[in-house]
Amino acid sequence: MTTETAPRIALPGGEMLAWSDLPEQRLVEGGPLGALLARVVPAGARVLLAGPHDPALLDRLAHAEVTCLLRSHPDGVALADRGARVVVGGPTGLPVGGRWDVVVAAAGPDAVESVEGPRLGWDGVLARLADAVAPGGTLLLQVGNPLGVHRLVATTPWYADRADSAWSVGGVLDTGRPANPEQARARLTAAGLRAGACFAAYPDPSAPSVLVAADELDRRPTSGLFDAVLHGACAGGFTGTTVLQDPARLAVDALYAGLGSALAPGWLLLAHRPDPQRSTLADADALPVVLVQSGSAGVGVVEVVDGPDGWRWQATGGSARPAPAPFATREAARRDADALDGPVPEGRLLRTLLLDACLRRDLDTLRHLLRGYADWLADRADADGRLAGSAALAGTDNVVVADGGARPATADAAPAFAVLDPSWRASTPLDLDVALARSLWRFAAALLTGGYAHPWTSTLDVAGLTVVLGGLAGRDLSRATVAEAVEAEAAITAALRGLDADGRVRLADELRGVTPTDPPAGPRSYQQLREAWVRQREEMTRLAALLKWTEDLLTSRERALRRADATINLLSGSLSYRVGRLAITPARLAKRGARAAKRRATAALSQRRPPEEQQ
Template sequence: MPDRPDMAAAVAAPPLTNLIRSGGEMFNWTDTDGRDNQLLTRLVLEHAGPGRTVLVAGPHPDGLVAALAGAGAEVTWLLRSLIDAETAARAHPGITVLSGAFGKADLTGGYDLVVAAGGIQRLNSAEGDQLAAGELLDRLAAAVRPDGALILMHDNQLGAHHTVRLDPGARHRDDAAWHPSETTEGPAARSQLTAHLTGAGLVVDAAYAAFPEPGDPAVLIGGVTLGDVTSPLRPWLRTVLAQAYTVAFRGRPVLSDPRRLVNRALRAGAEETVAGGWLVVAHAPGDTEPAREWHDVLVSDVHGVYTPDAAEPGVTGRVDSLVRERIVNPVAADRLEDRLLELCAAADVRRLRQEIAQYESWLGAGPVSGPRALADLSDLGITADGPVVMSARWSPAEPVPAQIVLVRALWQFAVRLITWGRPHPWPNTASAADLAAILAGMAGRSLADDELRAAIDLQVVIDSAEFGLGPAERQAHRLALLAVQPGTAPLDVAGYHELTEALWRQRYQASHLLAMMEWNEQIIRSRDSALSKMDWELQLLRRTWGGRSLMLAKRAYKKVKK
């Protein structure tokens, strides 16, 4: 019987000389998720260099390990999955791959850099004793040489990503979601984590709150900015975090929209409590203190990784008819969208008209180019000199008519009013298009159907470039945007709470319509009754001599009048 192709390939494959099985490895198991993270790569490379020994503990993005090896570091990668270890050894012949449980690995001698950005939950193996969280942290700290560094990501069990999770059966369906037990021991707060590492002999240099999820962070907040409600970065951070959570949770069923929870926490200075995890950078004391640069905020988006104080505006590429352009302008100002939401909730139509008119005059009469042509109302701050663009990710390749820019901004605001269930002075509007027409009328502009469709098409182009939508997804997204009306749930993040709220609004609208129908029927019945009574009285008068005399007199009067 001939050999199977996979067996023949296994026999023909050369032996893996860079793979060491330390014991406790897991068979027929994988922790690979295939995602790269440029934010973690940027932070890790700041502590790596030629000749430095690096231990990568646990599953990590393949691009991060390749970047470490490309920087000239001597990399050792520890993986509990034998399949993942063999794949890594073949893909990176220049690094040493250890396969097995973290507790059984020989880490004598220490390393200049220990990277555990995948957390400690996937360091234990099912094929052996389970080390407690405190023991894993102690072993990680002991693996750091004097003057060496530790970069550790720790999952926050109180994070928003756990609070809003709605994915039954995930732990039994996905290999990467396996945990030996819930993390009931070990650090449960950032302060506890830093205190434990300090007790293990390390000096904590920086501790960041990571958003939106520890496995794929897009925003790191630390230093004096973390928890400081007076920081001028607050309005800008709300926009950045909202975008990060939109990208991470778009199309995923959740219990509730995480953007609301994070927004409230950010306003209260409690973002550390709901962060996806905590990223800690610590070092072991030695003879020298290496000079390192710490960041208060680190952000990753389609443009790359940047800090607000060192973000240089510029064009980084082009997608369809849009240009990727970075604008970072954290100013101490209220967001225009927040102000409009407050005015709508207070039914202050006069001030609402003033704000919209000011925004319309800021756009100008001619075609609009640059980032402000595509900036959402949530990206604009209100200063004494008028609106300013705080954050922007796209610009049009060609200028856009000011009317289309205005219609798109107001229509998008109308969509958020409806899908978020926010109060406004016109609750009986039939759709987002009708509400956008009312808002445009406040700026002295009319809203034609072709202008609305052009604005929606522009929004579809932006969403397609942002989320990589295909032709079929674009068409479905366009139809969904055109059909927004009271009772429509949010179109990006499908939260159970928001769906329930949308169902309630639909029932309210239906009950209101039924009540109106019943009232109309009662009015019609009462009028029919009154008409029947009048007809009966006329017929009675016509049957009597007095009534007949009156009818004859009426006819004679009409003839004389003619």
């Protein structure tokens, strides 16, 4: 396509004609970045999107005047078809003296520079972008972390990247790029801007599905909300990829170590150009604490805002929710955006507390937490013992415990539990034991397949461990109840993932076949795959020992039978055996004749009786 067919494209020089930078991973409506821009960009503002961005961001910025700065000509043609003004040629192609109210470089300065034009370097591109910010305007800049979670779990080291896009590989050795937010803020200050809010981006800095305020992430390392958000983002963001270790586990461990923002894959910084005549366009105090991409239709991005009464849920950017399906085809679970309008409960995640107690072999704490959890679910059941709404799906990964589950002064008092995200709801009520067994089965599967140490025998399968956990919770769960819970888990997971009928059948088969020797679902971690191999080797060793014991037992029994047979054969050839056999034979024949005579007599008597007596 030529520029005549796309007149909104400006080619000042330096364009790359056979290159594409548009991200492969696309998020619904631009994801958390789109929701953040909707807050930062006021109506009628002039916006410069510098570098490749998700085309869905143009839809979120329909209320503003958008200019796209790209280095790829094919990408420029694609965005021009969406009605945006496009400049293709790198940062030197910007018009001299051009100013914008908001400049967005969410892919970083490196993605703005073209190899067909003069090379400015990281600081040179930043200076050009900072110069394009109007007085009182805002710059939104993405900075990659050379020691982020995504690099720590990568199978290929950062210094060995030979992809086409890796013209220069940046790392901690490259002092031309900032390696942490403090260095980035110093560069922004040197460029004449005032640094503001900073968000940690997970799990991919170029397409984050979660943005968390870095200050809050460091201030609350034991927050159940941050625990669930980071675990979910990294577990879903690396699904199907091969990694060195579990990124979700690493992210949560970093959170509890106070390194949640330090090990983030990237950071998103906001900076302002001071203007004494007007206020800045973005107020850091008004920005959300957390922005999470939701995969459910009708919910969009879920935000957590800080209000006078603490953190509160807020769902924004969702499209119109589809009408509920008829009863015959209704899904087992759904996401209700209207429920995301209330306070975020504080406390630690129940799953983390249970894992910690298992690792410490603390049965008292496990019994205390599980019994309190089971009683808390029972209090929310109806008169028929069934759970509905969010309580039916309140698993260990969506329940927080106040005060970290510490034992109260009163022995009979139970810890305070609360549903973290109340928008996950069951369409039909679940039996209390089935709902509890489903939650415990999920935890047992994660515990065994994840290779966590625990205080129980290694010969327990997932269903058996679920029954044991139910006993600690004070409930008598049978394997039949656990099997019913697995079927409910398959139906609920299929509904939340939007699977078709074939996908549901495959998912149900996978869940029924989960064994302790399987690796956990999600990323293919070398570490966890090795642990699964170790468990399989131990199981094979146990089975080989059992097989050898069985073979030894059969061999000893066979030898005993041979000795008995030899003894019988020896005795059968002796004189006493023959004399005894001659003496017993007439008695045996007489007994057989007496039985035959008795049968003939009984038959004769029955024939002489009248028909009425025979009946």
